[in-house]
Amino acid sequence: MGNALTAIIAGGGLGGLATAAALARTGWDVTVYERQNELRATGSGIYIWENGLKVLEALGACDKASDGAFQGTHFEQRDNQNQIIESAAIPAGRRLITTERSQLLASLRDAALDAGARIMTGTEVIGATPRGELQFSSGATARADLAIGADGVWSKVRQALGLEQVHEQSLEGALRTMIPAMKDDIPAADASKYIENWNGTRRLLITPVNDRVTYLALTCPSTDLKAKNTTVDKGLWSAAFPQWAHLIERIGREVSWGVYSVIKCRAWSSGRTVILGDAAHAQPPNLGQGGGMAMQNGLALATALWGITTQQQIPDALEKWEQEEREIVEHCQKWSTLYGEVTFLPDDVRATVIKSAMANPWVANQIFRAANHIPTGFETFAASTTS
C-alpha cells in the first residue's frame, strides 16, 4: 500500500462501506470513520433491487447479503376493502430481495475489510475541506488524496463544503419494525408477495424478510399523531387493516419513526472532497432505492478513479463521475417522490391512478428504470471478483 492513493470516508453506512470496498479493491488505501461505537444499521428490513444486487455481486458481497433472504414474485397494492388494486409480477431479470439491514451492512463491512480497508468506529466527523481533509470532534484532522462524505442525511461534510441546494422533509413518515415470522401469517396464495395496503393516508407494507422475521412499515402523515405514535396504537392500525390484525398484534417495543428527506446539491464534490449516498441525494423510500443508489454511486466512483496515479487527476475524475451518474440518481429521486403523492389521494382516486399508471408501459419504465440500470463498473468489477 506504500504508494497507493489514500481515501478517507466519513460514515460506515451502506454508501460508505460499498465505496470503501470498491476503492480498496482497486488498490486505494482506505480508512472509514464511523461516528457510532460499532457499525449499526438503523431501520429494519431493506429492499434490494437488481441494480443493488449487481453492485453487491461486483463487490463479492451478494451471497452473504442475500443468504436466506426473501425473493418475492409480485408487488401488490390493495385498497381499503382489501381488494387488489394491482399485482405486478417481478420479472426474473429484475430481481428484488428483502433482507435484514444488519445482514446487508455486515456483508459490505466484510467486503471492505477483505479488500484491505480500515474501519475506525467511535469517530465523529464535524467538518471537511476541499483539500481532502476531514475534521473530527476530538480536534484532530485527517488528510488524504481523497475525502468522502457518506455521512447520511445530516452530512457534516456536505454542510462544510456548502454544497446543499435543497433539503426537504416529507409530510409522510414511517414506523418501521420487525416481528417474528410465523407459519400461517400470510395465506399461501400470497406468500411470495410484497403487499402494500392502503386506507386513507395510512399504509401498511408487509415485507417478508426471511424465515425468522417479517418487516412491517406503517406509514402516515406526521400530522396523524395517533397513528405515528411509536408505542404503536394496535387498535387503531388493526381497525384500518383488520385482515392483518394478527401481525399488528405482534409488534413489540422496537419501533422507529422517521420522515423522509430529499436532498439535492449544486455539485457532488469540491476539490478533492466528494459526497455520496443520502448525504448527496437522499430520496423518499417509495421505490426502495435509496440504499441501492448509495451503493451504486460508490461503485461508480471507484470505477471513475480506477487507474488514476496522482492527486492532481482526482478533481476531473470526480466531475466526470458526477456527469455520468447524476441523471439516473435524480430520475429515481423524482419518481420516488412522485409515487409518494398517491398517499394524499382519496382511496378510490388512488386505486384508479395506480391501476392506470402501472398499466402504462411508459410509466412502468420510468418507475423501474433504476432497477433495470446496469451499475457503472459492474462488469469490470464482477470480472475481477470471479477471476
Ligand SMILES: Cc1cc2nc3c(=O)[nH]c(=O)nc-3n(C[C@H](O)[C@H](O)[C@H](O)COP(=O)(O)OP(=O)(O)OC[C@H]3O[C@@H](n4cnc5c(N)ncnc54)[C@H](O)[C@@H]3O)c2cc1C
Ligand atoms: C423508511 C425508510 C425505508 C427505506 N427503505 C429502503 C429500501 O427498502 N431500500 C433501499 O435501497 N433504501 C431504503 N431506504 C433508504 C436507505 O436507508 C438510505 O438511502 C441508505 O441508508 C443511505 O446510505 P448512506 O450510507 O448514504 O447513509 P446512512 O445509511 O445514513 O449511513 C450514514 C452513516 O454515517 C454515519 N455518520 C453520520 N454522521 C456522521 C459523522 N458526523 N461522522 C461519522 N459518521 C457519521 C452514520 O452513523 C451512518 O453509519 C429507506 C429509507 C427510509 C427512511
